[in-house]
Amino acid sequence: xxxxxxxxxxTTPAKRFRLVAVLExxxxxxxxxxxxxxxxxxxxxxxAIPGMVHGIVFVVxxxxxxxxxxxxxxxxxxxxxxxxxxxxxxxxxxxxxxxxRNGHLAELSADTTPQRVAA
Numbered sequence: 001x002x003x004x005x006x007x008x009x010x011t012t013p014a015k016r017f018r019l020v021a022v023l024e025x026x027x028x029x030x031x032x033x034x035x036x037x038x039x040x041x042x043x044x045x046x047x048a049i050p051g052m053v054h055g056i057v058f059v060v061x062x063x064x065x066x067x068x069x070x071x072x073x074x075x076x077x078x079x080x081x082x083x084x085x086x087x088x089x090x091x092x093x094x095x096x097x098x099x100x101r102n103g104h105l106a107e108l109s110a111d112t113t114p115q116r117v118a119a
Contacts, residue, residue, distance in 0.1 A: 021085075024058060028054060031050045035047060066079070
């Protein structure tokens with residue numbers, strides 16, 4: 001339970017960015033599944049809700065990326081990669097992992113040791 005509460009800890013720009021990056025990837029997955037139902041199985045209405053949710057989360061990701069870029073003083077190149085990462089499916093996860101490993105996500109980058117959950 002401790003690890004889950006850490007995931008929803010939104011006290012820093014890096015932690016907010018990570019949450020929105022994961023949500024963007026999850027909504028991409030939901031949209032891809034819905035597109036299968038629409039294009040393969042013929043359920044035209046299948047993409048309505050997942051498409052709307054993904055669109056909203058996409059816009060939130062762009063806004064959070066720009067805010068995080070200012071707060072963490074990302075350069076133009078890192079900011080551009082963050083924004084481009086929202087286009088391909090699961091790109092936000094790849095960017096988040098890269099940014100964390102390369103020191104662009106503040107305390108998330110500094111804490112590279114595995115977290116142990118107290119029993």
